[in-house]
Amino acid sequence: MLGSEPANRASFRLIGISGVSMDKLLALRTFVATVRCGGFSTAARQLGLATSSVTRAVNALEQELGCVLLNRNTRQISVSEAGRDYFERALAILDALDEADAAVTDNGEEVRGRLAVSVPVEFARRIIAPHLGELLERHPQLELTLRVTDEVVDLLSERVDLALRLGSSIVSDDVVSQRVGSFTRWLVASPQYLARTSPIEHPDALQAHTCLQYDYGSPAHYWRFEQDGTTLQVPVTGSLRSNNADILRQAAVAGQGVALLSDWLVRDDVDSGKLQRLLPDYEVAPGPHEGTIHLLYLPNHRGSKRIAAFSEFLQALLQR
Structure with missing residues (x-):
């Protein structure tokens, strides 16, 4: 049985990033994926791990912290109050690490590093997929993750670098919106x-x-x-x-x-x-939805060579 230490114990351990081991970072990524996916098996498929490995990692994290992060029953999991706080802080640490990696890789001459892009289903299948080879051949150091969905994704919480939106785009201070084309x-x-x-x-x-x-x-x-x-x-x-x-x-x-x-x-x-x-x-x-195509990304990705490479690739496709 896990202990009942104060919920803020899950907080102060993540104030800094120094001294965090690779095993701890893997445990954080596993926990974050489990919360996002709403279950161990779905998170395991996303991470390419066995479900038992994901479960053990989260259990070990709870044992280390001495508090319950996920409430479990036979049918589903839910996030505890301490787990919600820990999730937000873990997410901030993982985002900081990814931004640090991105800043280093974007300083080089070549386009390299990870790029997660969300694209509507049919647009991805018909317009982008047949030409992905051109992008990857042009930038062999690019590690592209194409997330195909018709749902509107949250760039920050779902760890997406770039989202393609068809139709009018809401512009705010929180998101950069770049118009790359139009359709009828x-x-x-x-x-x-x-x-x-x-x-x-x-x-x-x-x-x-x-x-x-x-x-x-x-x-x-x-x-x-x-x-x-x-x-x-x-x-x-x-x-x-x-x-x-x-x-x-x-x-x-x-x-x-x-x-x-x-x-x-x-x-x-x-x-x-x-x-x-x-x-x-x-x-x-239909309604207020205009025939525009936008790429959305967070302000801290301004100047990213990876985003610029995908944007140039997409605009070239649309101009054909």
Whole structure:
């Protein structure tokens, strides 16, 4: 049974970084990964370790500190009050070490070191993945981690160096936002769907159609159209919503309705005749989300050669 020493015992041991052994740093990384992943087995997969090794490392850390960091039951774990404080301080130490490593590696002539990049799923698969070899051949000392997710990641807590965002980007003092490109959204439907429905010659006609909608988490859905300075906001309904754009693309190709999707996602389908572009004389955008592409990173990464290398790589792709 672990002791019940004051919770702040977990704090004062992490005030400084000197004297921290490699074993302790590994234990800190293991604990932080376990908290982030919400479990030992998920953290073990992320770290490439056996689940038993992760469990032993956290147990040993608790024994050393003399307090409970993680509350366990047969189904899940939760972070104790001392564990939350320890997590924040451990995270600060690991971030400081990573920043120190990055500062040294970025001082050299070559681009080298670790770079964790978060990219939306389909953009990563269709735009970035086919050309990753070019980036890695150009910078063989770069250690790239590509985290593919459609969720909005927190750069600091999830230890991501760079995040690619499609659509308007919120700029704040806490995050640097670099615009690297833009795209347009196309209104598309399959020939099969159009053959059995009424024609779509004006945005208002969409109110009588099945619209395949991207799920932004809001119950109200509308599509906005602009032409010659006039804006039309059209409410749309349909039987399918998804937070994955490719699911909507596949449904549109299968004749299930009309979709509003990024040009880079459906261009091949339009070229092949699987989809037809509708209302091309209108500029379309759902709600306030503009067709911009941004790279986001923390202010302490300004001047990073690794971030600059990825930014240059991405801009070259988008200019093609």
